[in-house]
Amino acid sequence: MALKLKVYTIFPEIFPGFLGFSLTGRALEEGIWSLETVNIRDYAFDKHGSVDDTPCGGGAGMIMRPDVLGAAIKANHQGGRIIYMSPRGVPLTQALAQQLSQEERLVILCGHYEGVDQRAIDICGFEELSIGDYVLTGGELAAMVTVDALLRFVPGVLGSEESAVEESFSEGLLEYPQYTRPAVFEGREVPEVLLSGHHENINKWRRRMAEDITRERRPDLKNDD
Numbered sequence: 624m625a626l627k628l629k630v631y632t633i634f635p636e637i638f639p640g641f642l643g644f645s646l647t648g649r650a651l652e653e654g655i656w657s658l659e660t661v662n663i664r665d666y667a668f669d670k671h672g673s674v675d676d677t678p679c680g681g682g683a684g685m686i687m688r689p690d691v692l693g694a695a696i697k698a699n700h701q702g703g704r705i706i707y708m709s710p711r712g713v714p715l716t717q718a719l720a721q722q723l724s725q726e727e728r729l730v731i732l733c734g735h736y737e738g739v740d741q742r743a744i745d746i747c748g749f750e751e752l753s754i755g756d757y758v759l760t761g762g763e764l765a766a767m768v769t770v771d772a773l774l775r776f777v778p779g780v781l782g783s784e785e786s787a788v789e790e791s792f793s794e795g796l797l798e799y800p801q802y803t804r805p806a807v808f809e810g811r812e813v814p815e816v817l818l819s820g821h822h823e824n825i826n827k828w829r830r831r832m833a834e835d836i837t838r839e840r841r842p843d844l845k846n847d848d
């Protein structure tokens with residue numbers, strides 16, 4: 624087993640969701656990675672199963688209780704990097720996804736409502752991780768995005784064909800344009816070089832296109848040509 628993933632959530636039935644399909648789904652069936660969900664609500668103290676409460680100091684929304692979360696983690700934690708999905712976190716990048724893919728165990732907490740009591744974050748030593756500067760209703764989609772991105776680096780998840788494609792973005796460039804048959808579609812031809820069979824020229828062309836597109840669309844990405 625290359626990666627053991629544990630997810631704390633109040634909606635365990637959301638998982639594996641997207642991750643149960645395509646390459647990640649096949650890898651899950653093959654045992655390349657495993658998924659365990661912990662239903663935070665199972666650790667509630669009252670008969671209503673309440674996991675949240677109103678914010679101290681007032682304001683909108685509800686906050687996840689640290690005692691319930693603490694009980695859930697105490698009963699289930701077996702070690703591993705422990706991550707809380709949050710817009711306040713360090714941004715997820717391709718480099719960080721690759722780093723996370725090396726872990727044997729990963730633990731991800733998906734918050735709901737307005738978030739989680741700060742004491743739970745501090746005591747459990749959560750790393751906060753963000754998938755971007757926008758606000759979701761819950762951390763589950765963010766967790767799935769993170770896991771999808773990191774699974775692409777786990778050996779056996781991508782075929783050997785696809786892993787080569789990896790190199791482009793890892794070099795900090797956007798992808799060059801791709802074409803398939805037919806050679807002419809609605810009057811538009813596939814660039815001649817791609818049909819030439821001249822691999823050196825093809826690689827040069829792809830490199831130049833990747834650099835041009837990156838310069839135009841994402842000048843913030845490193846591009847030392």
Ligand code: 4HQ
Nearest residue numbers: 708709710734753754758759765
């Ligand atoms: N949320 N990157 C609010 C996110 C988010 C993001 C997660 C919204 C958790 C409580 N997570 N909750 N952006 O928007 O990771």
